[in-house]
Amino acid sequence: MLTDRQRLEAAELLRSAQHGVTPIAPLTEAFPGIDTEDAYEIQLVNIRHRLAAGAEVRGHKVGLSSPVMQRMMGVDEPDYGHLLHDMELRSGVPVTAARYCRPRVEVEVGFVLGDDLPGEGCTPADVLAATERVVPALELIDSRIRDWRITIADTIADNASSAGYVIGEGRDPRELDLKAIDARLTSGGELLAEGRSDAVLGDPAVSVAWLARTVARFGVPLRKGHVVLPGSCTRAVDVAAGATFTAGFSGLGSVSLSFI
Numbered sequence: 001m002l003t004d005r006q007r008l009e010a011a012e013l014l015r016s017a018q019h020g021v022t023p024i025a026p027l028t029e030a031f032p033g034i035d036t037e038d039a040y041e042i043q044l045v046n047i048r049h050r051l052a053a054g055a056e057v058r059g060h061k062v063g064l065s066s067p068v069m070q071r072m073m074g075v076d077e078p079d080y081g082h083l084l085h086d087m088e089l090r091s092g093v094p095v096t097a098a099r100y101c102r103p104r105v106e107v108e109v110g111f112v113l114g115d116d117l118p119g120e121g122c123t124p125a126d127v128l129a130a131t132e133r134v135v136p137a138l139e140l141i142d143s144r145i146r147d148w149r150i151t152i153a154d155t156i157a158d159n160a161s162s163a164g165y166v167i168g169e170g171r172d173p174r175e176l177d178l179k180a181i182d183a184r185l186t187s188g189g190e191l192l193a194e195g196r197s198d199a200v201l202g203d204p205a206v207s208v209a210w211l212a213r214t215v216a217r218f219g220v221p222l223r224k225g226h227v228v229l230p231g232s233c234t235r236a237v238d239v240a241a242g243a244t245f246t247a248g249f250s251g252l253g254s255v256s257l258s259f260i
Contacts, residue, residue: 002038011045017144023101026154039156047082059083062207063160065200065231081160089166094260100142103239106232107183107247109197109204110137110167113226119216124205135170136255138247168255179203182250183233193234204230
């Protein structure tokens with residue numbers, strides 16, 4: 001467990017790394033006593049800092065939603081981060097890769113909420129009832145920790161390694177089997193990764209329900225209009241300037257993101 005001063009120091013290190021596009025050593029090296037509670041508090045310090053500067057919360061993302069990634073990190077549940085308005089990207093607007101430390105893209109079935117979600121006791125059925133549409137999505141992830149040498153505490157403190165996202169139009173979730181959406185990531189005609197939506201806790205709606213219950217413990221609601229990214233269907237792929245990535249989903253459509 002860290003002191004309040006140490007949490008503030010860690011948050012400042014991450015802010016400086018992001019602003020200067022200069023990654024730092026793992027927080028677990030500089031602060032050996034850091035735990036997940038510390039990490040979430042560090043994340044919130046920097047989120048509050050950005051909100052005070054004019055940012056707005058547009059949703060949340062879930063990370064570590066596959067059993068393989070949880071085993072790698074030595075945890076038994078996912079983690080989460082915040083999506084802010086200045087993280088929104090557009091398919092037709094190229095992204096400057098040099099703005100980020102070590103960017104990667106992930107393929108996700110996103111949820112756009114049409115109603116507030118309940119917190120405690122939220123179920124996948126509640127998620128389906130409250131979802132306006134599910135959408136093809138690409139999450140841009142980045143680590144302010146050098147060479148992605150992250151532990152669970154490092155990635156949580158670093159806003160779950162989130163950096164940006166783009167979503168497409170999507171469909172009513174009741175028109176789809178959310179556990180059986182095939183996903184493919186391509187660039188320049190080359191298949192880079194593929195997977196299926198049930199890689200996300202068996203059902204991405206389960207991931208969204210977990211998120212609603214978890215953030216409710218901190219007094220945070222998932223509101224109408226929020227975007228929720230429940231976790232990746234595929235492995236993450238490194239970004240390179242000049243590349244265009246397209247995520248295609250069976251029955252759901254596609255979304256693209258270009259880098260310069």
